[in-house]
Amino acid sequence: MPQRIVRVLIDSPLPQLDRLFDYTVPDALESSVQPGVRLRVPLRTVGRIVDAIAIEVVAEASVDRPLSEIDSVVSTACVVPPFLYTLARKVADRAGGAANDILRLAVPKRQVRVEKQWLTATEPVAAVVAGDAVSYADTLVDDFPGLAAAVIARERVALTAIAHPVTTNDGGTVGAWAMLVAALATQRLASGESTIVVVPDYRDQDAVMTALSDFVADDAVARVDARQSGPDRYRSFLRTLAAAPVIVVGNRSAIYSPVDASLIVMWDDGDSLLEEPLAPYVHSRDAALVRQELSGCALVFAGHTRTSDVERLIALGYVTEITAARRYAPSTVLTASTDSEAPGTRIPSSAYRAVREALATGPVLVQVSRPGYAPVLVCAKCRTPSKCAHCSGPLHAKARGAAPQCRWCGRTAHSWKCPDCQSVNVRLASSGSERTADDLGRAFPGARVVVSDGEHTVMEVGEKPALVVATRGAEPIAAGGYHAVLLLDGDRMLMSDDLRVAESCLRWWSNAAALAAPGAPVHLVGVTGDIARTFATWTHAAFAQSELAERAPLRMPPTSRVAMLEGDHESLSTALAKLRDDVPQLARDAVLGPLPLDGNGDELARTLVRYDYALGHAVVTSLRASVIAAAVAGRRSTRTRPNRPPRATLKLRTDVADPQL
Template sequence: MPVVARVVLDSPLPQLDRLFDYRVPAELEDDCVPGVRVKVPLRTGARMSDAWVVEVVAPDAADAVTTFAGELSPVEQVVSPVPVLAPEIWSLARAVADRAAGVASDVLRLAVPPRQVRAERAWLARDPEWSPPSVTAGPVAGYAEGVLEALVTDHGRAAVAALPHPVALHPDPAPAAPEPGPDPVWVPGWAATIAQAAAHAVAAEQSVVVAVPDFRDVTDLERALLAVLPVERVVRFDAKQTNGARAKALLQARSHAVVAIGNRTAMYAPATDLGLIVVWDDGDASFVEPRAPYVHTRDVALVRAAQSGAGLLFVSHARSTDVQRLVELHWLDEVAPYRQPTPKVIPTVQQGGAEGFAAQARIPSTAWRAAREASQHGPVLVQVASPGFGTGLVCAECGERAHCRVCGGPLGQPHRGATPQCRFCGALAVGFRCPTCGNGTVKPVGQGAQRTADELGRAFPGTRIVVADGSRPLDEVPARPSVVVATRGAEPNVPGGYACVLLLDGERMLAREGLRVQEDVLRFWTGAAAKGAPGSEVYLVGIGGRLATAMATWRLDVPAHDELVDRRALHFPPAVRVATLTGTDDAVTAAVEALGDTLVGDVLGPVPVEDDPVPGTVRAIVRFPYAHGAEVAATLKAEVIRRSSTRRVLPGGNRRRAAPTLRVRLDDAEPFAEV
């Protein structure tokens, strides 16, 4: 009997989403091992497909594995002898795809970069006897003694409230270095906590996987890790990396116990004896994978922790409702800082009586005076909602909103006097004419980051004004007198923290419609407030009620609990899971009917999708309990396969495969974006 290789094809077709058996020719037996890339024939052998070997079965066990009665086709080629698909990553990809009614090869494309010959040659030429320096871990500062250390050692699960201020880490001096040691490394409190917890896992020769939302967070975490770990123990997976750098990182992560850090794809990093999984700020929208099967990083972390038995930490300032649900189910423990100063948040609406009409200003007088005084001896952070000069442009004559002639998007100005430009497609609106009155001049409405900076520059003469936004990113500004105007999420770090923080435009942030608006705004506010120095004042402008109380008391679990109570009453995620079915009316109706007794929940729709490019497209939303997730996903995937495999007869008697008429997406937040 031949040696049999079971492979997963690199194909997005759902009907091919299973393992296929191939005969391994004698000349390929040494190189055809689990994890390698191969090329295999499809059907008659006229076409070749890329694939990964998942399992190789010896001749004496082949009959027990293959169910094919005929002669197996041979593996055509072993593309590389380097195994790039670790067994645990295949298991993770399979489970993640099944949970989302998706295709495993779509997940593997996220996990395994394209082949890079140079990286593979370097890995094959490595010294197999080499090992990275050993690690000695210190205590995790800011928490009760031994609490986080025990969670790491015992592979526990917890929602961890992050330290709400910057932290100075002191790298150990080199053995031969003279005193004094290296300068302290200032990092956000959350990064210091994750780095110190990760060091405990690495000291036990266990790997750690950490996912953070964007490249700024990756940089902050990398700086923190390099302050407590040797550089050989830190592996970076970054969306900005080249394929060669990603391939090198993937192979390095398989060799020794390391800390693999990065954005969404880091959660698929291979690991030697995985001991800890960490997700920072899981509520960030960047964690939603924009490619099929659209799985959230939080869900990948939950699946991987369940499969590997590793510890799991969700670290954040403002807890997401998804994590709050797991806390209330007692699946996650709660860990908070111990005897640490919290930001001194001052809601300005509570000072309305003392300020009179000044309390209605964009920057009330008390916040203005505090910022002026603080700017004399340190940097002041001013958080605003929008970049550019204004939030939009209107016709100077009739007040009609100015829109792009190319795509219909809103026009804006990056700075005073600039040519109007579309915020969506970037087209310049040269020679703009109002379609309502024919006037050719526009004026800004609202105040963006640049306009705010201009006004503060006039109010704070002689003070350095810095603007940080998406087009002008800054990782760090020096700890000297200045005013930093930053859009939400783009606030640069300051060694030691800001002397004062102003949170503006809160009402406008909350005015946006969406299921997670409150969660998002709390994340923006707390993220900025935590960049202040311990004891510094944070002015929350124009916001009252329970959100202001939560900020002032720094009891950020309370709004998460209250929001989850509302979601349960309305049967909205994350109280329930949802599946979005999009396609033709008959395809969507058939999919809902296919659920039958499997569905324990309800169906919203179908309703027409007005902005879909295919006429006649409808959408239905299926809501169901978590306990029925596997059944619902399997049933919907079977329906997708049935639809994808259908052939239709064309004029002349020809038969061809029909275009897909059904799209399924589980845990899709988009239908609730305007709730």
């Protein structure tokens, strides 16, 4: 009689366990064991029972190897459909990580009560989309010629959204991009198909949800984000397992939603929030490309700007560029900086007049680079950055006349003295959101001042006059749009040593400019050069092309892939030697390093590996094998010599966006 065998993926962080294990199924559990259900299985290497997911169930005529039986079935709910595991496996293999790490992002923690209700509830029915909603959606999508046909043909598309706010039917204000995304999702839902909408943060998610309220009912939308409680998030996940079409709206983990999606829309793929901070550090853009290749769905990258990553795909012919029928650009004014931090002198005269005129009729947005009062303090005599005497952390001031405080340890530096010139006086070297609000309150007496940053969350402001001072990414939406936008600290933003700082700055400024009402002035202060001309002429595609061309000779991302490997010198040397043997096509200068890691002496080091996309599979496979070998060797050394600390295992990260040794 054939023996039923279940192949499971064990829930373990150990890289050597990232494979399928075979177990026999006892007769009592035969009807409950199905692919995708949660199990408990014995793991002999650790002598305990562990969690696992059933991936395959097969029947073998004879079993010629000793197999353990599964211990129990945790739940009969199929939470990992075959496509979801295939996607997790593909994404993990591309990133040199474990499939289990991807599934942790995709499948929320089990909620027993919610799951029992779901198992006994009736199957959801397909939502009905009103005819006028479909007509309205068609009108919005038709503003981008060829977009509707490309989505139906399941193509990959990149488009630049129209940068101005619009008013919804219930009087709310959202970006025009949100209405376009909602229209695309509505068209697919009306055709009986699901859509996944991936956005960077909760502000963008709220905008899409508000826009969708003009088209579909609430039960046709499944929200996926970290703000939800455990039961609510699990309930939304279970809804995506149903066959009835649904619109999934969420942050980076929404890309792994188990719905049978015919369309994936990713907004603002250049935002760092779409890069997963946990291993294997997969960017949602890469996961979306893998999913599109597996399922053949349509994929739309939308934004006010264009990343060099998407531009590379356009240059290869892998992604099609679609533009709006009518070109729209904000009314941008380039203004010279005053180069002064004195109160009342940061805003040039022309921008000051524009702010004063706009305040007479509505709100004005002022974007700054950093929160707080004075984020940076320097010596008043020699201009040396002030540091904490205890931990060498940077000092800052929380208010006018306040004693300097350390950002790292929180100590107050009452008796600070410059180590270079022995001066005891500090000078405010930069202005944060609070100091800018203080200065503007003095410059425009009687005006209402609103601060929005990490400590002061403001989602929206009304249409009444107000000065809204916000850090990048924290700008609230204004009813009807801002009557003027003032972008300060642009030169300071560009001073970052990030490889993609120019792309990021252009994106921050463009997203802020998109909050301005049509025709409202947008003043960019203190920025010159190509990036300023790009912003003024709204030619973001050309800027992405130039960025790509500049990085190509240096083989910097995204023209080449870069992997980062960290570990002890012996393990690194072994891994790099194996890599050379496994992939002889690597360039001679492909490996950079290794160099010691800061704060670890000579024990740990880091190395970078640059390689072409065509060699990606071979390189990642070799490096992943070295990671597993190092993990096994470290575990074996601990077992044979208990008093010896375990060897440092290798850590691998592929597709590093800003490679730095």
